[in-house]
Amino acid sequence: MVHSPGRMLxxxxxxxxxxxxxxxxxxxxxxxxxxxxxxxxxxATITKLKDEAATGxxxxxxxxxxxxxxxxxxxxxxxxxxxxxxxxxxxKRPRLLVAYDGEGIAAHDTKIGDDIHEGVDVxxxxxxxxxxxxxxxxxxxxxxxxxxxxATKHISRFFDxxxxxxxxxxxxxxxxxxxxxxxxxxxxxxxxxxxxxxxxLFKSALIQSTQVDGSDLAAFLDGAFVHMATEPEKRxxxxxxxxxxxxxxxxxxxxTSPMPTxxxxxxxxxxxxxxxxxxxxxxxxFGSMLQAVVDIDKRGEMGMHYTSPSNIAxxxxxxxxxxLRAELEKAGSNKGRLHDLLxxxxxxxxxxxxxxxxxxxxxxxxxxxxxxxxxxxRLGEFAHPVVxxxxxxGIEIDDFACETARLGLWIAxxxxxxxxxxxxxxxxxxxxxxAAGRITRAxxxxxxxxxxxxxxxxxxxxxxxxxxxxxxxxxxxxQRADMVTVFHGKIPNYxxxxxxxxxxxxGVLYAEATGSPFAFVSTNSxxxxxxxxxxxxxxxxxxxIYFAHRSFKxxxxxxxxxxxxxxxxxxGPETSAPKYLYDADTVRSVDLIGPYLAPNVTTIVxxxxxxxxxxxxxxxxxxxxxxxxxxxxxxxxxxxxxDQHPEAETYLRRIYGSQELMKxxxxxxxxxxxxxxxxAGRINMLSExxxxxxxxxxxxxxxxxxxxxxxxxxxxxxNCSSSHTIVVPRPSSEDRIYLPVDVLAxxxxxxxxxFAIYDGSIWxxxxxxxxxxxxxxxxxxxxxxxxxxYSNTIVWNNFPLPILSDRRKEELEEHWWEIDRARxxxxxxxTLGDLYAPKAMPGDLRxxxxxxxxxxxxxxxxxxxxxxxxxxxxxxxxxxxxxxxxPGRRA
Numbered sequence: 001m002v003h004s005p006g007r008m009l010x011x012x013x014x015x016x017x018x019x020x021x022x023x024x025x026x027x028x029x030x031x032x033x034x035x036x037x038x039x040x041x042x043x044a045t046i047t048k049l050k051d052e053a054a055t056g057x058x059x060x061x062x063x064x065x066x067x068x069x070x071x072x073x074x075x076x077x078x079x080x081x082x083x084x085x086x087x088x089x090x091x092k093r094p095r096l097l098v099a100y101d102g103e104g105i106a107a108h109d110t111k112i113g114d115d116i117h118e119g120v121d122v123x124x125x126x127x128x129x130x131x132x133x134x135x136x137x138x139x140x141x142x143x144x145x146x147x148x149x150x151a152t153k154h155i156s157r158f159f160d161x162x163x164x165x166x167x168x169x170x171x172x173x174x175x176x177x178x179x180x181x182x183x184x185x186x187x188x189x190x191x192x193x194x195x196x197x198x199x200x201l202f203k204s205a206l207i208q209s210t211q212v213d214g215s216d217l218a219a220f221l222d223g224a225f226v227h228m229a230t231e232p233e234k235r236x237x238x239x240x241x242x243x244x245x246x247x248x249x250x251x252x253x254x255x256t257s258p259m260p261t262x263x264x265x266x267x268x269x270x271x272x273x274x275x276x277x278x279x280x281x282x283x284x285x286f287g288s289m290l291q292a293v294v295d296i297d298k299r300g301e302m303g304m305h306y307t308s309p310s311n312i313a314x315x316x317x318x319x320x321x322x323x324l325r326a327e328l329e330k331a332g333s334n335k336g337r338l339h340d341l342l343x344x345x346x347x348x349x350x351x352x353x354x355x356x357x358x359x360x361x362x363x364x365x366x367x368x369x370x371x372x373x374x375x376x377x378r379l380g381e382f383a384h385p386v387v388x389x390x391x392x393x394g395i396e397i398d399d400f401a402c403e404t405a406r407l408g409l410w411i412a413x414x415x416x417x418x419x420x421x422x423x424x425x426x427x428x429x430x431x432x433x434x435a436a437g438r439i440t441r442a443x444x445x446x447x448x449x450x451x452x453x454x455x456x457x458x459x460x461x462x463x464x465x466x467x468x469x470x471x472x473x474x475x476x477x478x479q480r481a482d483m484v485t486v487f488h489g490k491i492p493n494y495x496x497x498x499x500x501x502x503x504x505x506x507g508v509l510y511a512e513a514t515g516s517p518f519a520f521v522s523t524n525s526x527x528x529x530x531x532x533x534x535x536x537x538x539x540x541x542x543x544x545i546y547f548a549h550r551s552f553k554x555x556x557x558x559x560x561x562x563x564x565x566x567x568x569x570x571x572g573p574e575t576s577a578p579k580y581l582y583d584a585d586t587v588r589s590v591d592l593i594g595p596y597l598a599p600n601v602t603t604i605v606x607x608x609x610x611x612x613x614x615x616x617x618x619x620x621x622x623x624x625x626x627x628x629x630x631x632x633x634x635x636x637x638x639x640x641x642x643d644q645h646p647e648a649e650t651y652l653r654r655i656y657g658s659q660e661l662m663k664x665x666x667x668x669x670x671x672x673x674x675x676x677x678x679x680a681g682r683i684n685m686l687s688e689x690x691x692x693x694x695x696x697x698x699x700x701x702x703x704x705x706x707x708x709x710x711x712x713x714x715x716x717x718x719n720c721s722s723s724h725t726i727v728v729p730r731p732s733s734e735d736r737i738y739l740p741v742d743v744l745a746x747x748x749x750x751x752x753x754x755f756a757i758y759d760g761s762i763w764x765x766x767x768x769x770x771x772x773x774x775x776x777x778x779x780x781x782x783x784x785x786x787x788x789x790y791s792n793t794i795v796w797n798n799f800p801l802p803i804l805s806d807r808r809k810e811e812l813e814e815h816w817w818e819i820d821r822a823r824x825x826x827x828x829x830x831t832l833g834d835l836y837a838p839k840a841m842p843g844d845l846r847x848x849x850x851x852x853x854x855x856x857x858x859x860x861x862x863x864x865x866x867x868x869x870x871x872x873x874x875x876x877x878x879x880x881x882x883x884x885x886x887p888g889r890r891a
Contacts, residue, residue, distance in 0.1 A: 008135045009040035011128070018124040029053030031100055032066035039127075039134030063133060065094040074099040075117060078106035085110050095132050112138065125153045151276055155186065158269040166260045176399050177258045183403040184225055185270070187252060190411060193278040194418070196430040201244055203274035206267070209241025214267035222259040229253035250410065250433025281411070311521060311566075312363050315464050318547040318580055319519045319570050320348070320364075324371050331378075338375050345372050346386035348460050351453040351516075353444045354467040354503060355394030358405030361437060362412045364464070365392055369416040373423065382426050389413055392437040393453040395444040406436035445482035445502045455514045463510060463518035467503035469564070475499055491538060496530040498523060508539050508571065517546060517572030524551045524567045527597050529782015529789065533604050536595035539571065540602075545593040546570045547580040550869055565734060567597060583869045594876070596779050598869060601876040605780050608797040612882050615804050617760045619728070619792040622657065624752035626716040627696040627705050630689040633668040645683050651676065657753025658729035661742060662833035669749055671720075672713045680713060719758060721746045726757040726765045728796075733833075734788050738849055739777060740836045741768045743820070755792050763804075763812035769819060769849065770856040772871055773799065779872050800878035802859055815852040822848045 009017070017038035026034055033046050033053050045060060052058040056068035065085070069077045077099040085093050085108075097108045104119040107129060116126050131138050159182060163169075169178060192202040205224070210217045224242035227235065231247055313321075324341070331337035350364045368387045376382070389409050396402045414430055421427035440452045444467075453461065475483065479499050486502045487494035494501070500522045507518040525531055527548075549568040568582075578589040581599050590599035610618065625631055632655065633641065641648050655669040670689065672680045681687045690712040697709035708716060725744045730753055732739055743765050750756040757764060767773055778788050781795045790796075804812075822845040826835055835845060857865065860878070865871045 011131070011136065014039050014131065014134060014136075015124060015127050018127040022121055022123050027102060028056040028068040028100075029058055029066065032058060032064075032068075032098065035066075035098070035130065036060070036064070036133055039130050041133050059094065060133075061094075062092065063094060064096050064098065066098045066100065069099050069101050071101045071103060074101040074104060074106035078108055078115070082108050082110075096130065109138070122157055125157055151273075151278065151281055154269070154273045154276060155182070158185070158266065158273050161265040161269045162260050162262065165263045165266055169260065172399075174258075178260060179400040179403050180255065180257045181221075181260055182400075183407050184252060185221075185273075186407060187248075187410070188224075189273055189276070190278040190281070192274075193276075194414060196414060197246065198244065200274075203271065205241045205245070206271060206274065210267060212264060212267070214262050214264040217262040217267050217270075218259045221262070225253045246431050248431055248433055250436055252406075252410070252433060252436070309363060311466075311568075312360055314549050314568050314582070315360070315466075315519045315521060315570070316364055316367060318582075319464060319517060320462050321367055321371075324368075328371055328374060331375075333378055335379060338379055342372065342375050342379075342386055344460070345375075346388075347458065348387070348462070349391045349393060349453065349456070351393040351449075351461055351463045352465040353395045353447075353449055353452070353463065353506070354465045355396045355401075355405055355439065356398075356466070357401045358394060358408045358437070358439070360464050360466065361392045361394055361405065362408045365389070365409060365412050366416060373416075373420055376424065382424065385417075385420075385428060388434065389437050390435045391459075394437065394439045395442055395447055395449070395452050396439060397441070397443050399441060402439050402441045405439050409437045443482070445479075445499075445506075446485055449506055449510045450513060461514060461516040463507055463516055464520070465503070466521040467500045469498060469500050469523045491535060493530070493534050497535060498525045498531065500526060501531065501535055504535065504539060504569075504571075508541075508543060511572055512542050515573055517570060519547070519568060519570030521566055521568050524565050525782060527567055527569065527595060528779060529791075529794070531782065532595045533606050536604060540595065542573070543571045544574050545579060545595075545597075546572050546575075546577075547582070548593050548597045549582040550584075550597050552584070569597070581869060583867050586867065588869070596872060596876065598779075598873045598876050601873055601880065603876055603880045605794065605798050605876075605879065607791075607793040609793065611797045611799070612879070613799060613801040613803075615801060615809075616796065616799070617757055617764065619755050619757050619760075619796045620719060621717075621792065622750040622752045622754045622756055623655075623715040623717045623719055626708055627700050628693045628712070628715060629696070630692040631670045631713075631715065633670070635666045635668075638668045641685055645685055648680075648683050648686060651680050651686070653747060653749045655749040655751050656727055656744060657751035658731055659753065660751075661727060661729050661754060662732075662740060662831060664831040664833075669715075669751075670713065671715075671718075671749055673718070674711075674714075677711070677713045686713075716752075719756065720749060721756075721758040723759050724762075725750055726760045726762075726768070728755040728757075728768060728790055730754055730790050732788050732790070734778070735838050736836050737774065737838060737841070738769055738771060738836060739774050739790070740832045741765055742832065743816075755790060755796070761809065761813075762816050763809040766812040766816040766819070766852055767799075767801065767856065769816065769852060771849070771853045772856050772860065772875070775868055775871055776875055798879060800875055800882050802861075802878070804859065808855075808859060811855055812852075815848070815855060819845065819848045819852065 021034055021038050024034065029049075030053065033049060036046055036049075037043075041060075041063075049058050049060060053066075057066060059065050065081060067077055067081065078097060081097040081099060085097060093110050095109065095111055097110065099106045104117070105123070106115065106117050108115050109129065109132075111132075116129050118126055128136075128138055162178070162181070166174075166178075169175070188197070188202045191197045192200055206217075206220070210220050220241060223237065223240060224245055226237070227242045228245050228248040229252075231249075324345070327337075327341050327344075331341055345368060348368065350361055352358075352360045355361055365387065369385065372385065372387050392409060394402075394405060396405060410433055413434070417427040417430065438453070440447065442452070453463075455461075482502060483494060483497070483499065486505060487497070491497075491505070500520070503520055504522070504526065507520065510516060511518055526535070547568075547570045549566075551565050551567055553565060579591065579593050581588045581590055581593055581597065588599060592600055592602065594600075594602045595604060633652070638652060641652075651670050651672050652668050653671040655667050657667075659665050660667050670680070670686065681690060693712035694709045697705045697712065700706060704716075708714070723746050725746070725748065727742050727744055727750055729740065743762065744750075776799055777790060777795050780798060781789050781791050822842065823832075823835055826842040826845055834840065835842065860874065865874070
């Protein structure tokens with residue numbers, strides 16, 4: 001069992017521990033302590049409770065009350081424990097109450113208010129219930145998603161049982177057969193609860209026609225699947241327990257596929273699934289949740305791995321649905337216009353080239369059917385659906401996701417038809433099933449989209465989706481190969497692009513070939529930094545941006561995605577129609593949208609060798625060790641050196657890169673001038689370090705490094721100031737409102753992990769510290785993982801600062817010293833990173849920055865900015881003017 005003292009266990013480790021716990025035969029309080037150990041509770045606490053646990057019951061203050069009870073008494077005991085906890089003071093109430101009867105538990109979470117009642121054998125599926133004991137807070141689905149989460153947990157248990165009964169199933173063909181088997185079972189479970197089958201037909205057949213030991217379960221299901229795939233008049237096999245099951249069609253049971261071996265555990269778990277009410281599941285998220293069934297590592301966040309409906313609406317509404325709803329509003333009760341709109345609905349195709357479990361397609365289908373139903377209500381006619389599943393196309397690389405996408409579309413069709421029945425009295429028959437969308441299993445990065453969704457001039461096709469995000473530094477070897485296949489010879493310098501750029505590029509090719517608009521969710525890196533000059537000139541060659549959502553935080557509840565900042569960009573062939581720019585809760589109609597998602601500005605910022613502002617001084621890359629790590633010392637290294645060679649102190653300087661600046665890390669360097677090299681080399685500990693540098697440089701494949709082996713005592717650069725240095729960190733957290741710069745005394749050295757303005761005018765530190773400069777950085781500079789990345793040649797040299805008077809410079813310098821004062825008064829021991837953490841920024845420091853911002857915005861002009869988009873628009877306009885008259889337009 002995994003247990004690491006002093007370290008919080010990960011959800012995956014906790015699940016592994018619960019798997020092991022379920023296999024043990026523990027009695028009394030011994031089980032309770034093992035439960036605590038499985039979630040990573042403190043070892044000292046477990047040890048302290050051992051004597052009390054020996055009695056069968058124990059209490060961990062404010063965390064756990066555990067009682068051992070007689071077999072069958074767990075539920076009754078839990079009710080008594082809940083009453084006792086409710087009467088206790090809130091500060092003394094245990095978080096979890098657990099009653100254990102040797103075979104199962106009944107447990108209650110006093111904070112959230114929910115219960116579980118489970119056998120020990122299936123306890124791993126409820127491991128997250130006990131997360132609080134290990135320091136993790138639980139994810140609790142909204143009430144409307146409780147049914148989805150519970151259903152997925154039960155299906156997971158069934159899947160585990162089937163997987164364990166087939167240990168030899170390891171090939172791709174085996175996995176496909178398993179996936180198809182699971183989807184067929186899911187359809188049967190759903191069908192008998194919603195009226196597609198007779199009520200409880202499938203469950204009753206299982207109970208009455210299969211043995212308790214499960215020995216004939218596989219044969220029964222195989223026969224049932226063949227029966228449902230065969231039209232009644234063509235059936236030749238004798239009717240057995242499956243005889244009442246109807247003909248289903250739709251491709252679900254057509255493919256001949258091996259049947260897995262099934263046993264008593266499989267039968268038990270399948271019957272447990274059949275006891276659930278499947279009527280209430282939501283197909284728009286259920287498919288994504290089902291992927292957790294076959295990926296055990298995702299089960300700790302079950303119900304959170306999906307694109308939220310609100311995010312999907314940000315794509316579907318502006319690309320299509322807003323227009324359709326406006327047409328519906330305009331049509332009113334005019335039957336001619338309503339029939340025209342109905343005809344248009346019948347010509348709409350949706351194509352998601354990274355469809356996953358079909359979230360976008362399912363929600364688009366439901367929304368289009370809702371508009372269709374409103375038309376029929378206004379016409380007073382019986383609904384004959386014109387929005388058909390066969391008009392919904394997708395590409396998905398994962399086999400199980402393909403199958404669940406088809407299942408989700410079938411479920412959505414049935415639920416929409418039932419809504420028709422309730423409102424109009426009639427609906428199309430549930431069976432036989434229609435074609436369940438045209439989902440192609442393929443690697444979308446390499447697949448031919450024109451084959452997956454062929455051009456059809458009689459149809460309107462809209463391409464939408466949420467392609468995979470992978471930064472250039474985190475792509476797998478297969479993904480890097482995809483990048484080469486798609487971009488080599490077409491886009492120079494594509495190595496810096498995010499993986500999602502493939503979908504934008506292929507979306508452009510598809511749009512140019514078909515005239516179809518497309519809109520994708522993406523990390524905001526696609527419209528920032530190097531991505532813009534690298535990718536966007538090709539994207540906008542024949543297309544334009546129709547609409548865009550500027551940066552917003554991802555609404556997915558998964559912890560690992562909580563910090564992801566996304567944009568949505570929709571493109572299509574040029575039109576005269578207005579374009580729409582969404583920024584938080586506002587929307588603006590504009591003539592055009594540029595690649596930085598700024599209104600009415602199409603300029604693209606590229607590198608410059610010197611500042612565009614005549615008032616700015618040169619910002620330089622810091623000093624690079626260049627295979628000279630031995631020239632760097634930590635605090636202990638410095639002490640050891642000076643203990644033996646106090647004369648070496650003259651060669652030591654404090655050095656600052658981004659980490660040292662932000663986290664207060666103490667690091668030193670050997671700073672030796674050419675005329676000092678000989679004397680420094682006489683110090684043994686220094687000469688040893690010089691030899692290490694020499695050897696490493698000589699071993700380098702870089703010619704410049706080899707040449708520098710001749711002066712092993714030196715950094716590649718030897719830049720320093722005579723009075724002070726303005727220091728700018730290279731990476732900075734994207735959550736920070738301001739860029740944390742600093743001004744250091746001349747004796748300090750700046751490493752290549754930061755930028756420096758040596759002896760620069762102090763007012764420049766104020767400009768760098770302003771909110772408007774931070775916005776420029778976020779837009780123009782780009783990102784490194786989840787951090788923004790500073791660049792002197794892109795960000796500083798292109799910043800379009802208006803010409804400043806001496807009075808303004810003096811005013812800015814005063815602002816800087818006010819910021820410096822506020823930092824120093826904020827408290828001892830707080831690093832620069834601490835001071836600029838968004839939620840912990842001291843009020844006095846924040847006010848100093850806000851006062852600076854007022855001055856800087858006044859410098860940029862008298863216009864009142866309405867939003868950050870407005871600020872970026874203005875800066876880009878100023879940039880355009882600044883370069884308009886330059887020879888060649890570039891430095």
